[in-house]
Structures are given as structure tokens and as C-alpha cells.
Amino acid sequence: MMQTIANLCSAFGRRSTALLAAGGLIAAAAGIAHATDFEDPPGGAPRVDEGVLELLPGVDIQTILDRYGFTLRDSIPSRNIHLVSFQPALTDEQFEQLFIGDPDIDHSELNFDAGDSGPSTGSLFFGVAPAEFDSQPVWNILGVDPAHNVATGAGTTIAVIDTGIDTANPMFLGKIHPAAISFIGAPTDIQDTGNGINDDNEGLVDEMVGHGTWVSGIALSVAPDATLMPIRTLDDEGFSDAFTLTKAIYYAVDNGADVINLSLGSVAQVRLVERAVDDAANLGVIVVAAAGNHALPAPEFPAANNKCAGIAAVQLDGVIAPFSNYDADGGGRTITLSAPGMDIIGPIPGGYGRASGTSAAVPLVAGTAALLIEKGTIRRWSDFKEMAKKTAIDIRGLNPNLPNDALGDGMLDVLSAVTWPGPCFADLTGNDLVDLGDIQAFIPLFISGSAEVDYVDPRGVLDLADLQFFLQSFINGCP
Template identity: 35%
Template structure:
């Protein structure tokens, strides 16, 4: 069952003038909102801010900042200048902090605008949330007109989506054993009979405890006249993951309350915790019209750990293959980008129905949607112990998360994204999912309809044939450096096995060197070169795995005066 969706104001007259110059604005909402009506009053946006196409309400007095490590700045120095205090530390080594501006005597808007010009900070932004408006602050609220339609177990296991995703055929190859999917949502009913033995401990970031149950509070926390409008959402999403990958484990991370509200800092903390707890896939059935620098930073490190340009990662402990992150495209029926689904490295999923035609509520866009999956009348689990039918891209995303879990169960070391444009599609989870999607007439739905059976066929077919991969890290191809003794860094790994240093060979200006270091866990090769002459420097890195498969990568950088 789905409702019409009312869009927020978008004209220049409605948005007004002014805004936070140079900032990306974020607001977060559950991407299901399949039974929700969205009402958004968009905050002012400055004309010169190309990245800002919306704004969101934020936690009172809270600002997220990241220090530039090259500046030598400390958070104490930032606090002293702006009158803020440190409320929470996300990752000390990365210099990311949640600041409290309540005692500064200044508004968050004014502080953020000034901080955006501070060279000591990589970024500064309010800690955005989604909730009903208070006073004259910007609004984004979701409300239900009706509850999900009750369903039954038989419809859950025999629904049309099972055939459309090729799940019966896929389960003949793997059922997902060994993979774990973190579901960042309203929680999951822990004692639902269908999930017996499938849950692993997660965390409740709203209440800072281990109770991750998907519960109703009976309160209208967002003041929209409807209480608990998204209660059961996380359980429904988890049920779709379980249907798709029945032997994968599900890790509930409660970041949204029963009205579907949360904030960016909580989501980032949950992503970090999912990494610490060895999740393979993260499902984000939520969406926003605006981009957060902070969340973009975190997601880049999680999905592309070897391509991070920062000296210090924003998330610690990410395995070299990364975590697969899947996001819902949103339900406004628009082509405009939604986040985090449109972030690089995140698989953005739109919705189709049983006829494989785009759902009228689904957002779309060939430039940012990766694939489509069933999202209409999806039968899944619902508290307490029951089943329900729900519509939305929030239902589409977990089908692809489950598909990614099946692939990771079969190929645990397969990277999330391709290291190089020349790599075959089978060299990454993203490549496998997109290359095996069934083409659709609607080109605004990315690569097409996701197909778990086809993706496992490619993964299994290619499993014995993949060679190691080599990716230059620094100096990058065609880069220029003034250092006469540059450190050459590359990532060398094999999708199917762990390489040793003896499997790797390094050549600089045609000469072979063996005094490099190689971390077998991360695949990182590092070599402090001898003093080199000015001009072009050629590098070649080669690797041979235990099965005799070889690969090499050559590139050139230049030493300049």
C-alpha cells in the first residue's frame, strides 16, 4: 500500500535568500516512507552553493567538525576560539568531534558559517536530524496516513519478489552463511520467530545501550499528530534481508526512533561500530535531499578504504576489501539525487513492482541510481511476531543488501568497488551486482533489475580465474612530487587468498627491489625509494597467487624541482 507523496517547496521564492555559504546541508529520513506522506519546508540556500539543495533541522547547539591534520590544530584550540566544548569524540586520530555550542552565546548557523572559513577545519556542519519543527526552525517530517497492511507467513516466502530476484536459484549456490548484514534503522524485534538464530548483538545508539528492540513508545515525539509512524520499519527491513540471505546474520543498529528520527553523528557511530563488529554489509533504508561532508567522509573510508586520500582514515579497522553499503533512493518520485544512496561506493536502489516498471513513488536517475529491486507490496516481518505488506525504496534496498551478503558469503575477500577501471566487473561486489542486473526499458533505473541468481553465477564462474589486483596509492599515476626519495605505496591483494611478501615483486626505474614492506592483512606495499634523479620515474608492481595467476600494474610519476 502506498500513498501519494507531497514534495517540499523548491522554487527560489519559496527558498528565500541567504543561507550557510559553502556548506552542504543534511537532513535524514527513513527511505521507506512507503506509508508516509513527506512534508518538507526547505531552508534557504545560497546561490553560489552548488552542493546545497536542501537543509535540515539539527540537534540544538551541536556541530560536527574535522580538524585538518596539516594545520596542527587541536580541538581545545577550536573550542577556545569559538566558545564551544567537546561533547563527543568520533575518532581522535582523524580529528572528528561533536561540539556543543550551547554556552557560546552564538547560534549554530553563525558558528558554522564562520568555521567554514577556518583553514584549520576540513569541514564544519550542524549535526542534522529529522523531526517535526520546533518554532521557526526548518522542517522535515514524516507521518503515516495508515499502518502497513497485515500479512501472513505464506505470502512472505512465496511473494513475487522471490522469483524476480532469483532467490530460489541463488540459494542453491549459497544461503549467505558466514556473512553479516548490519541494519541501521528503528531496531529489530529480537524474538521474532522467523529470526531465531539469525541475530547477532548490535547496539542502540539512541539510548546508548544494547537494547535494539523495535518498540513503540506511544508518544508523538515529532509532533505531527501520529505516534510511532515508523515502528516496525527496522523489523520489516531485516525480514527482507533474511528472506534474501536466510543464513546470513543480521546485526541490528538502532539509529532511528519509532517516528523515524535520528541524526548524522549517530549513523556514523553505528557505521564505525558495524566495522568493529565485523559486518560485511550495511543497509541504510533512509534518504536525504542534501549531502553531509561528515557522512560522505565516513562512507568513502568504509567502501573504498584503499582509495582514501586522507593521511588518517575517518573510520578505523576497515578490512582491505571494505564493507558493502546499500542505500534506498527515496520516495519523492523525483530525479534529484538522494543521499547517501548517490554517494560514490554506495549502491543506490530504486523500486519497481511485479511488472518491473518503476514505482510511481520511487526516485530515479541514471547518473546516481545503480539498480532497482522490488519495492511494492513487499511482505516481511512485523512486530510483534507477525507479518505485514509495505511499499517503498526502503524495501528495495535490503533485497540488494541480502544479495551482497550472498556474494560475500561466496567471495569474502571480494572488494566493494573496482580498484581500476580496467578491472572486469567480476572483480568487485558492485561490479558483479550491476553487470548481472537484468536491463530494463527505463534507463533511469541504473543497470537494471538486481538478480541474485545471475550475480552468483558470475561470482562462482569467475571464482577460480581471478588474478591478484594491483592499485597504485602514492605517488599516483602522472603525479608530481618534489621529494627525491618518495615513498611508493600500492595495494596488492588477491580476491580469493591472502598474499605473502614472497608473492609480490617491485620494480622502480626498471630495477627490482626487495627491501619493501608488505602487510598481508591490508595488502599494503610500502617502499622508501633511494635518492632518484629529477624527471619521470617508472614503477611496476607484480603479484602471483598460490594458484599461479599473475597480475602487474605499471605507472609513472615525475620528480620536479
């Protein structure tokens, strides 16, 4: 075992260095390691001759392809967003300058390459007996079993944008959403398997296989009656790119996901991805993402987005996990909440395994969000933030060397979350009272179609049901 851990750490160190050049989106699973093993975070680098174009509504992509001589690679038709190949003679800088003054193009950017941070599956996941999964201490610490007397996630859907899922594991039987899909190979091939090839040439074969299964199993343990929508977006090496991640987020939203689990991240802030997260949040979808595993004082993206629940990892005792990123810059890149991420057991293809990373903390929170969506206490992104404020365990005293908000509002407490009476829905002015000011605030929000008052069926449609919900909440007063 010690040998395995040593291999893991050295593998991680090499990979991290390589990622400085290769860069990009990573699966956020770390091994058991110390902060010093994580030297460099993954950077962002554009893919060769690939760009993303977001067109204004009604503009036909063929017109644009003809205008610039590009080749279409892929599209997100519902958002008029397109991945194109441009001419090798064109530099990245020239591509970025090309559309200045073009009235048909809303936004353009290079497609950022992506790389994982992961060691091989054999190193990442230490195999354990299935019984250890159910009896691991994290469930007790978070109050998961008693929480299930209140909510189980019934009627909710958690999209897991990751490496796929092991559909053979009985715990997923009957739990997989019909819209489950792969953006890696054949659309129906959601299996979390590798190709036996070290595609990224860094010495490890299929090193991220099992990641999506592990993450999905953790989420489902918290919300056992939720439906999982695996969206295979990271390949077996943990690779993806900004366009494909964006496509996956919109796919999840358009197919009815209530929660999106992103146990991945990048130091590169890509406007396309940030906008997809904003759009998801504005449609009432709770997006939960990993802060990252490089022991750095700022979360990665999209965890850092202020409409995304950025999750740091702590040990079971509430002390920050040595690998976890945290928020010490005092700026806009925020952590919302922390959750256990050390030595968490979950299903992996063919069995169960133990691993560490902010990747594990994310599905614990995503599952909790599903419980609260079932209960109706989370309807909007602002409700999630309120839940974090009101129910998280204060762990500041356990982390005296960190600034006060470095780990968000504290450590997740599933039982406290499900027994929380819910936000004061009608208090739109945030003064913990319902009064005339809230009615005055409601009217323009309702007229402008704001997500803040999209309480019922929060999919961007404001109607009589939302108005009635507001009025009833107003009459009921603050809980």
C-alpha cells in the same frame, strides 16, 4: 483498506510539506501511493547550536573545547570526530567561518537535523498471515530459493542502520551480531519499539516503528545464514542526524560488517556522511542505500554517492515504482541497481506486514551482496559495480520514458548474481584482459595501499596475501 490507504497518502503529503522546513534524513519507506502524493522531498536543516568537528590526528578535543568555549556532546574516537554544542550567540554562519586558518581542524560542519517521511505503523504496514511472507512472488522472481543452493551468506555480517529489530521474532533467533547496538537510548536497547508519544508533533505516534524489523527480515530472507548487526539510529519517528548516522557507519565498519544497509536518505549532501561512506567502501564494505520515495529524477544521499550502491524501486514486473526516485540528471548522482519495492512482505513487531518503498529494494540487494561476499566474488566496491553490470535484468524497454541509466544497470537478479563467475580480479586496466599493463598498474596501487588491490581481508591492510591473490588471478586469467 481503501480508507487506510487514503489516510496514508494524505498523511504523507502533509508530512512532506512540513519536511521542507524541518528537513533531513528519512527512513525510505513509502506507502502505496502515486507520484503526485509526494510533493516535496525532505530538505536539510541544521540542528540548533550543534556542530561537528573533525580534528587532525593527534589533536585533543579538550584543547579545541577550551579554545572556542564549546561543550562536547558525543564523539567518534576512532576518527577524531566530535559533536559539540556552540554558544547560542553564535550564528550558524559564524560557526562555519570560525575555523578558517585553524591548523588543528580538518573539517567542520553544522549537524543536520533529520526527519522521517513516514505514516503510522498501522497505515504503513498492512498486516498479513505469516505464510504469505514465504510464498510472496518476489522470491521466485529474483530466484532466491535456487540461489541458496549456491550461497546463503554464511560468515557474513549485514549491518542494518535503522529503527532497531524485533528480537522476539523467531526468524532472528541466533542471527543477531553481538555488536548490535542502539544510539537512540540505552546501548543495549535494540528493540524496534516506540514510546507511545508523538515526539515530532505531526499527528502520528511512533510512525516508523517496525521499519528496521521489516528491512532486516527482507535482508535475512535473501541471505539466511548471514548475521545481522542492527544499529538503532533512527528513532521511533524515523528521526536521526548526520553525526549519528556517521557514527553508525563507522561503528558498523569497525565491528566487522561486510554490508551496510541504509534504507534511508536525505536530499542534503553532508560531507561527513559522504566521507564515512567512502571510508567504508575503501575498507571493502558494501554500502547499499535507498534512492528515496519522492518520484524525483535524482537519488537522495548517500545513495547518490558514487561509492554507494544507490537502489531504485521497481514493481515485480520491472516497471519503475511510482514513488521511486530515479537518475535522469545525467550527472554524478547515480543509481547503481533497481530491485522490487512494491508490496513487499516482511516481519514487523508482532507479525508480518506488507509495505512499499525503496526501503524494501535496499535489503534485497544488501542480502545479495552478502551471498557474493560469502562466495568471494565481491571483494571490493568495483566488484559490486561489475556484478550489477553483468547480471542485472535489462528493464530499459519496460521504462521507455526514462533515460537509459535512470534505473542503474537494471533489475536485481539474485540467481544470476550468485551464478556469475565473478570479476576479472587482476584486470586492473579494465580492458577485459590480463596482461603486462595490469602488472604495471598493480605495483603503484599496492605500494600506495589502494583499496583496489585489497583483495584478501579487505580492511585496508595490503600484505603478501593480497599480492598472492593478484598473481593467482593473473595466472588464472579472466573468467
